[in-house]
Amino acid sequence: MTVHAQRAVPLWSLQDICKGFPGVQANNHIDIDLPAGEIHGLLGENGCGKSTLIKILSGVQQPDSGRILHNGREVTFDGPGAARREGIATVYQEFSLIPHLTVAENISMGRHPRRRGGLMVDWRAVTAEAQRILGQLGLEIDPAARVTDLSVAEQQLVEIAKALSQDATLLILDEPTTALGQEEIVALHRLLRRMKESGVGILYISHRLDEVVELVDSFTVLKDGRVVSAAGQTRLDVDEIVTRMIGSDISEHFPKEDNTRDEVVLTVRGARTAHRVADVSFDLRRGEVLGLGGVIGSGRTEIARAVFGADRLLAGEVTLDGRRLRLRGPADAIAAGIALVPENRKTEGLFFNFAAGPNITMAHLRGVTRGPLFDHRREDRVCVDYIDDLAITPSARTKLVNLISGGNQQKVLIARWLFSDSRIVILDEPTQGIDVGAKLAVYRLINDLTRAGKSVILISSAHNELIAMSDRIAIVKHGRVTDIRPAHEVSPTDLVSATEAAHHDIAAVAAVQKSEVLS
Amino acid sequence: MKRSTLAEFLGPIVALVIIVGVVAVTTPNFLATANFQNIALQAAVLSIVAIGSTVVILTGGIDLSPGSMIALITMALAAMIKLDGWGLMLAIPAALAIGGALGAVNGFLVAYLRIPAFIVTLAGLSALKGIALTIGGGTPIVSLSPNLETLFYGQVLGIPLPFIYVLVLYALAVFTLNHTKFGREIYAIGGNEAAARLSGIKVKRVRLLAFVIAGVCAGIGGVLLAARLNSGSPNYGTLIELQAIAAAVVGGASLAGGRGHVFNTLIGVLIITVVQNGLNLNAVSPAVQSIAIGLIILLAVTLDLWRGHLSRILRAQFTRTPALATPAKGL
Ligand SMILES: Nc1ncnc2c1ncn2[C@@H]1O[C@H](COP(=O)(O)OP(=O)(O)OP(=O)(O)O)[C@@H](O)[C@H]1O
Ligand SMILES: [Mg+2]
Numbered sequence: 001m002t003v004h005a006q007r008a009v010p011l012w013s014l015q016d017i018c019k020g021f022p023g024v025q026a027n028n029h030i031d032i033d034l035p036a037g038e039i040h041g042l043l044g045e046n047g048c049g050k051s052t053l054i055k056i057l058s059g060v061q062q063p064d065s066g067r068i069l070h071n072g073r074e075v076t077f078d079g080p081g082a083a084r085r086e087g088i089a090t091v092y093q094e095f096s097l098i099p100h101l102t103v104a105e106n107i108s109m110g111r112h113p114r115r116r117g118g119l120m121v122d123w124r125a126v127t128a129e130a131q132r133i134l135g136q137l138g139l140e141i142d143p144a145a146r147v148t149d150l151s152v153a154e155q156q157l158v159e160i161a162k163a164l165s166q167d168a169t170l171l172i173l174d175e176p177t178t179a180l181g182q183e184e185i186v187a188l189h190r191l192l193r194r195m196k197e198s199g200v201g202i203l204y205i206s207h208r209l210d211e212v213v214e215l216v217d218s219f220t221v222l223k224d225g226r227v228v229s230a231a232g233q234t235r236l237d238v239d240e241i242v243t244r245m246i247g248s249d250i251s252e253h254f255p256k257e258d259n260t261r262d263e264v265v266l267t268v269r270g271a272r273t274a275h276r277v278a279d280v281s282f283d284l285r286r287g288e289v290l291g292l293g294g295v296i297g298s299g300r301t302e303i304a305r306a307v308f309g310a311d312r313l314l315a316g317e318v319t320l321d322g323r324r325l326r327l328r329g330p331a332d333a334i335a336a337g338i339a340l341v342p343e344n345r346k347t348e349g350l351f352f353n354f355a356a357g358p359n360i361t362m363a364h365l366r367g368v369t370r371g372p373l374f375d376h377r378r379e380d381r382v383c384v385d386y387i388d389d390l391a392i393t394p395s396a397r398t399k400l401v402n403l404i405s406g407g408n409q410q411k412v413l414i415a416r417w418l419f420s421d422s423r424i425v426i427l428d429e430p431t432q433g434i435d436v437g438a439k440l441a442v443y444r445l446i447n448d449l450t451r452a453g454k455s456v457i458l459i460s461s462a463h464n465e466l467i468a469m470s471d472r473i474a475i476v477k478h479g480r481v482t483d484i485r486p487a488h489e490v491s492p493t494d495l496v497s498a499t500e501a502a503h504h505d506i507a508a509v510a511a512v513q514k515s516e517v518l519s
Numbered sequence: 520m521k522r523s524t525l526a527e528f529l530g531p532i533v534a535l536v537i538i539v540g541v542v543a544v545t546t547p548n549f550l551a552t553a554n555f556q557n558i559a560l561q562a563a564v565l566s567i568v569a570i571g572s573t574v575v576i577l578t579g580g581i582d583l584s585p586g587s588m589i590a591l592i593t594m595a596l597a598a599m600i601k602l603d604g605w606g607l608m609l610a611i612p613a614a615l616a617i618g619g620a621l622g623a624v625n626g627f628l629v630a631y632l633r634i635p636a637f638i639v640t641l642a643g644l645s646a647l648k649g650i651a652l653t654i655g656g657g658t659p660i661v662s663l664s665p666n667l668e669t670l671f672y673g674q675v676l677g678i679p680l681p682f683i684y685v686l687v688l689y690a691l692a693v694f695t696l697n698h699t700k701f702g703r704e705i706y707a708i709g710g711n712e713a714a715a716r717l718s719g720i721k722v723k724r725v726r727l728l729a730f731v732i733a734g735v736c737a738g739i740g741g742v743l744l745a746a747r748l749n750s751g752s753p754n755y756g757t758l759i760e761l762q763a764i765a766a767a768v769v770g771g772a773s774l775a776g777g778r779g780h781v782f783n784t785l786i787g788v789l790i791i792t793v794v795q796n797g798l799n800l801n802a803v804s805p806a807v808q809s810i811a812i813g814l815i816i817l818l819a820v821t822l823d824l825w826r827g828h829l830s831r832i833l834r835a836q837f838t839r840t841p842a843l844a845t846p847a848k849g850l
Contacts, residue, residue, distance in 0.1 A: 310717060334719035348717055353710035353777035362707060363718040365700045374698045416718070 009072040011036040011201045012057075012088075012170050017066035019052055021403070023395055026052040027063070028225035032203075034170060039192060039202040041212045041219035045435040046407025047393050049225040050205050051093050054172050057203070058090040059083030089168035091159050091176045093205075093406045093433070094346060097147045104130035104143035107162045133165045138187050152179040152344050153296040153461075160188065164195075171195065172203045175406070177211065178432040179343070181296040181461045182495070189215050207407070207435050208462065254468035255443055259287035259450035266424055266455065268307060270316035276302040277311070278479035284424065289446060289456040291470030291487060293463075293495045299479035300459045301343050304426045307457070308340040309333040320424070334363060339422035341414055343429045343459070349413045356396035356404075356412045357383035364420040386415035390441055407434040414442065425449055426457040431465065443469060463492040530822075531770050531786040538790055542797035549800060556679065560671075562792040563681035564589075564747070565762055566785055568740040570692045571622075571733030572763035573784045577696070578729045579709040579776025580629060580636035584643030585737040585763060588621055589756025590651040592741030597660035597751025600667070607666055614745075615738040621647065622734015626727035644760070651753040659752035663745065671746035681743065685785075688739070692781045705729060709776025765812060766791055769819040791815065 010033040019027040026049040034040055042050050055061040057068065059077030067074050070086060077083040083090075097106045107130045130143035139157055147155060156179045163171060171192075177185050192202055192215065206212050212219070221229040266284040271277055276299040284290050292300040305311045307318055309327030318325045325336055333340075342348040351359055357379045361368045368379040383397055390411045396404050401412055410433050417425060427446075431439045446456055446469055460466040466473065470487040475495070543549050568585050575582045592614050599610040621643070628639045651657075673680045696702035704725045707715040716722050737756075744755050770787030772779025791812060798808045 308717075329721075330717050331719040331721055340717065342717055347711075348713045349711075351707055351710035351714055351777070353706060358703065358707075362703075362715075362720075365703060369700050372699045372701070374700070374703065376698075 010034060010069075011071060013069040013072075014053070014057065015067045015069065017053065017056060017068075018064045019049075019056060019061065020064055025225045027056070027066075030066070030222070030225075030227055032220050032227075034201045034203055036169070036199045036201050037196050038217045039196055039204055039215055041216035042203060042205045042222070043209075043212065043219055044222035046411075046433075046438060047405040048222040050222060051174055051405060053222075054090060054092075054174050054203065054205065057083070057170075058088055058092075058172060084166065084168075087169035088172065089163040089166040089170070090172040091163045091174060093174040093178075095155055095159055097155060097159060097162070099148040100146060102144050102146055103134075103141055103150070103158050106147055106158060107133060107143075107165050109162070129165060130161070133161045136164070137161055137191060151297060151301070153181065153184065156180060157184060164191070168200065170201045170203065174205045175207065175433055176204075177206060177208060179296075179429065179461070182463055182492070183295060185211060207433060207439075209436065210464075254465065255440070255447065256468055257447040257451065258471060259447070259453075260471050261286040261288075261453070265321060266307075267319045268303075268316065269319075271303070271306050271313055271318065272315040273302060273306045273311040273313060275305070275311050276479045277306050280306070280316070280476075280479070280481050282474050282481055282484060284455045284457065286453055286455060287450040288472065289450060289458055289470045291466045291473040292457065292459045292476050293466055293473045293490065294476035296461070298476045300476050301428055302479070303476065304340055304428050304457065304459060307333070307424075308338055308426060310340070334420065334422070337423040338426070339363070339417040339420050339424065340426045341417050341428060341430050343432075345409055345413050350401050350409055352400060352402040355383075355398055355400055356387065356392065356415075359401055359412050360386055360415045360419050363416050367419060367421075382419060386412075386419065390415055390445075391438065407438060410434050411438060411441075414445070418445065423454050424457070425454060426459075428459045429461065430458070431460065431462065439465075463495050466495070467492065528780070528783065528786075531783045531790070534769075534819075535786050535790050535793070538793055542793055546797050546800045549797060554796070554800070558789075558792055558796050560679065560681055560747070561796065562788050563685055564740045564744050565759060565766065565792065566685050566788040567688055567736050567743070568759055569736075569763040569766045569784045569788050570688060570781060571736030572760070573767045573770075573772055573779060573781045574692070574696070574705060574729050575636070575733050576764070576767050576772050576774060577705050577709045577776060577779055578726055579712065580726065580729065581640065581764065581774065582625065582636065582730065582733045583640040583760050584621070584625060584647060585733065585740070586756040586758055586760040587644050587647035587651065588618060588734065588737040589741040589744060589759060590753045591621075591647045591654075592617055592738055593745040593751035593755045594651045594654040594660065594753060595751075596742060596745050597663055598654050600663045601660050602655065607664060611742055614742050615735060618734040618736075618738020618741065619731050620734070622731040622737070623727065625734065626730030629730065630723040630726035648753065654753075655751075657753055659750055659754075661750040663749050663751070665749075667746045668749045669746075671743055684739070684743070688736075689782065689785055696781055701725070701728070706777055709778070711777075762791060762812070763788075765816045768816060771819075787819075 012034040014030060014032045014034075017027050017030040018025070028049075030049075030053060032040070032042075042053070044050055052061065056063045059080045059082050062078070068076070075086055077086070080090075098109070101109075104127045108126045127143050134141055134143065137157065137160070139161070141150070141154055141158065147158065150158065156176065160173070160176055163173070177188065180188070189211075192204075196202055204212070204216055220227055263286045264283045265286050267282075269281050271280040278299070280303050282290065292303060294300055302311060306313060309330050309332050313327065318327060320336055320338075325332065327333055330340070351362065360383055361379050368375050368382060380397070386392065387394055387396060392411045392415070393404055393408045396408055396412060401409055404412075410430075414430060431442050434442070446458070449456055458466065458470055460469075467487050467490055472484055473487050473490045474481045475483045475485075548554055568589070571585065572582055595617055596610055596614040599605040599613060600607070605613070625636075625639055625643055628634050629636045671681060675683060696705060704715070704720050707718070707720055708722055708725055712722060740759070741756065745751050748755070766787035767779060767784045768774065768787070769790055770779065770783030770785070772784065794811055794815060795808055798811060
């Protein structure tokens with residue numbers, strides 16, 4: 001086949017794809033062309049059908065109707081293996097790594113190099129292959145580390161590495177950067193551009209619109225399962241995309257209110273845990289938003305876990321209203337009025353055996369019980385209220401939460417901690433995977449909380465969001481708070497350069513973990 | 520779990536009705552009133568033990584020890600009555616307490632020392648049987664007390680007592696699991712243990728309590744079995760743990776935890792008992808009966824795995840516009 005012919009026919013093309021689930025038409029007559037050497041953005045609100053479309057293209061789900069063309073030839077995928085053999089590699093929104101296997105094993109999963117006539121896996125080749133891919137990505141993750149021992153960000157990077165290692169002609173990434181810091185995103189973009197130049201087609205989904213505008217050559221916007229807008233090779237503009245996505249004109253801005261009062265409510269002094277927190281001290285005032293800034297692996301999540309009683313304090317203390325807290329576990333923190341929206345909604349957040357209602361009330365069952373008895377009707381009312389407040393998809397009321405879209409899952413998780421009515425709310429990457437409209441809703445919620453005299457600790461890898469929504473920012477480095485400054489004095493470059501050595505951190509952590517395993 | 524839809528109950532009940540129909544047609548004496556009573560009495564002990572097994576399964580655990588626990592408890596009860604001369608008012612509560620205490624040991628090892636439930640209760644299966652054999656020299660102790668027999672064969676208003684025990688205990692279990700905070704916590708732990716802990720649930724305590732419940736259920740089962748046979752024996756209860764687990768699974772509970780309904784376990788018990796009864800009446804050998812039970816378990820699990828798939832096929836056949844279909848759950 002000539003190069004010329006390839007240019008005329010798009011490398012991959014989706015034609016008239018339809019896919020329905022009970023109660024919702026997730027994909028409705030969708031057409032998209034994916035030429036070789038182009039990065040195509042797929043945008044739209046939570047639940048508009050993006051993940052469904054990429055699952056169809058990856059063979060995970062089968063379309064009700066429509067055609068998938070590869071170089072103009074129709075193909076059908078009866079499973080993910082078939083799509084992979086046809087040259088499609090996918091980074092799924094929900095991670096697909098196997099937790100108890102090593103990084104290297106995960107990367108070559110399903111196509112381990114063989115030796116001795118294909119009978120035995122060539123483990124040395126598996127490790128070498130993993131090392132090569134991780135090196136390309138500029139990552140210093142140990143191929144022999146087990147995936148459970150990695151941070152969420154590192155897991156996401158391994159997930160990406162796994163897809164990159166497949167030498168695909170089409171690379172699909174469904175929100176690959178939700179857990180990544182600025183530096184990792186830059187590195188990923190650099191790599192994607194390189195792949196595009198070598199002729200790979202790329203389909204890219206993200207709710208970080210600034211990032212999308214920066215990266216993609218063309219894009220498609222979905223709304224309620226339909227294509228509402230497609231544009232190629234034009235200059236993109238965030239406001240315009242947002243308008244097309246939501247159908248109204250709201251720009252991505254930060255409605256920050258300053259509600260800080262003088263009174264200090266929470267103090268942390270000399271906190272140390274077995275998990276990265278080395279020596280942390282800070283104060284939190286009434287109505288204040290304290291941002292934790294720093295790179296991946298610096299220990300922000302672990303500080304949150306320490307304050308929440310999820311990791312035991314080896315030294316130091318946490319006091320609330322001058323009273324020293326005895327934190328034997330999260331139950332104690334919750335009883336004292338502390339909430340934590342965890343970073344990893346799948347493993348630490350949601351109950352996939354429940355619909356939204358029980359997921360929302362779980363941290364505050366007393367709010368829906370009379371004595372020991374459940375008031376199911378009250379629980380349902382609570383659920384409906386939050387569905388309204390946070391614009392969660394109404395089907396969340398009856399559907400198990402694994403059947404609602406990723407962004408809606410995140411909203412359910414946030415709702416749980418709003419319902420718990422806590423005075424100190426720790427938000428660990430609260431806007432990951434949610435669309436602009438919902439982000440704005442989260443910002444407004446932060447304002448509501450602080451206006452009501454509650455205090456917020458905010459962790460976010462989106463620097464503009466962290467700076468805009470915080471009153472003060474504590475810079476975290478190697479498990480220590482190195483500096484606390486008013487947010488308006490912090491620039492995005494401070495957050496990166498203040499802690500330049502992201503990769504050293506990752507390496508250090510891997511080393512620590514290895515020694516923990518050995519000891 | 521949230522109040523359940525009709526569809527979730529329909530599957531096992533439909534299966535039970537079909538099986539009863541098939542057995543009724545193929546087996547002459549099946550429909551006799553006396554036989555129905557017989558089935559119900561046979562099912563009583565198993566159905567009570569299965570409550571405990573279901574609760575443990577809902578937390579994501581498994582309990583292999585009730586069979587040996589029952590052996591031990593019937594022997595202990597017999598020894599207390601016959602050898603030590605205790606009255607029933609003392610011996611029965613003591614027997615139940617033994618069940619609870621053994622459950623607490625299981626629960627402690629699983630929840631606090633983090634030993635997998637399968638290992639802990641497998642060890643229990645072996646060790647408790649051994650202890651049962653040391654009581655009274657390992658030979659059955661018979662003719663315990665006529666009053667004890669009444670506990671099983673007695674009637675209130677013409678209703679056999681075991682019916683009443685089963686109904687009351689199932690009502691209690693359904694109520695606890697669906698309408699109390701503790702019940703919700705059981706499902707939560709089975710659904711996602713890490714998330715449960717981060718939601719403030721005292722995971723270890725709830726796990727421990729689940730095993731205590733299983734132990735008490737085994738205790739009640741043991742007392743009833745001793746009453747039914749008016750004796751204690753180290754051989755009583757053998758393999759009942761597997762039947763109880765099978766009943767829960769046939770009733771739709773997921774061994775991964777977090778999904779299932781205790782009421783469906785009762786249906787599962789009835790399915791298993793009716794099949795056994797039908798095979799008995801047709802003079803099928805016990806070996807073949809074992810095989811039949813094994814096949815039922817396989818079939819139930821396969822159907823469960825296929826349920827989502829089947830419903831999708833059916834919907835695609837019967838609905839023109841999927842967008843308008845109402846959300847359906849389960850079947
Ligand atoms: N397996 C399923 N069963 C039933 N409904 C489903 C299933 N998968 C997806 N849906 C529904 O299809 C719709 C589209 O979901 P999808 O995950 O594609 O959204 P998305 O655009 O990826 O959203 P997000 O940005 O939040 O990730 C949602 O309403 C969702 O609830
Ligand atoms: Mg999605």
